[in-house]
Amino acid sequence: MKAMTMVMRSMMVVVLSVFIFSCSDGEDGAIGPAGSQGEQGPAGQDGEDGVNGQDGEPGSSDVIYSSWIPSEFGDSVPEFKEFLIDVPDLTQEIIDKGTILVYARLIPDGISADRFFQLPIAFFGNPGESYYYITGSTGPLKIGVETTDGQDIGTPLLNGDYRYVLIPGGVPAGKSRLIEDYKNMSYEEIATLFNIPE
Numbered sequence: 001m002k003a004m005t006m007v008m009r010s011m012m013v014v015v016l017s018v019f020i021f022s023c024s025d026g027e028d029g030a031i032g033p034a035g036s037q038g039e040q041g042p043a044g045q046d047g048e049d050g051v052n053g054q055d056g057e058p059g060s061s062d063v064i065y066s067s068w069i070p071s072e073f074g075d076s077v078p079e080f081k082e083f084l085i086d087v088p089d090l091t092q093e094i095i096d097k098g099t100i101l102v103y104a105r106l107i108p109d110g111i112s113a114d115r116f117f118q119l120p121i122a123f124f125g126n127p128g129e130s131y132y133y134i135t136g137s138t139g140p141l142k143i144g145v146e147t148t149d150g151q152d153i154g155t156p157l158l159n160g161d162y163r164y165v166l167i168p169g170g171v172p173a174g175k176s177r178l179i180e181d182y183k184n185m186s187y188e189e190i191a192t193l194f195n196i197p198e
Contacts, residue, residue: 062168063194064089068105068161073145080146081153087164092137097169099182101190102133102143104158116187117158119143127151131158165190 066085073081094100102119122130128148135141141164145156167182182190190196 063196064166065194065196066164068163068198070161071104071143071156071159073156073159078147078152078154079150080144081156082142082144084140084142085162085164087135087141087166089166090135090141094166094168095135095137099165099167100133100135101165101167101182102141103163103165103187104131105161105163106158107160118183118187122148123157124148127153129153129157131156165194165196167194 072083104117106115120132
């Protein structure tokens, strides 16, 4: 009986060895067809919205601009008129290295769009008018108009509002230009470039 058990065990070892050897040395079979796709898992939950940040101030922090200031031309002399605008942020460094822009806004009537004029500017007509501004290292900005043909100016053509824009020498990256570039741009281009609101 014992001999029978030993023979059975030996035969099983031989059969098992042949089976293992044939599986490891044989060629791989063909790949079977793909199984069906499993069910989609549950969707994840959306996270909570973050807290909104505070809105920034309009415009560029480096550029200084006034509100629109009504003109106050005096009547002291028929051939020229002037008025003053306080510019508390004007510095000698802006005068030396930056750009000062002064604009007049004319509203011809209740229908037409505003029209903007950069000073200095001259109009040749009857009468002719030449507009200018004068700055100093301290004190106000002087805006004036004088006749170009010696006639009495009367009510100046640009008798609307005025605004100044001060651009320091070191403006934000991507906006650095030559002074003459700014002076050759329209008011609308300057307002867009520096995000200046009406």
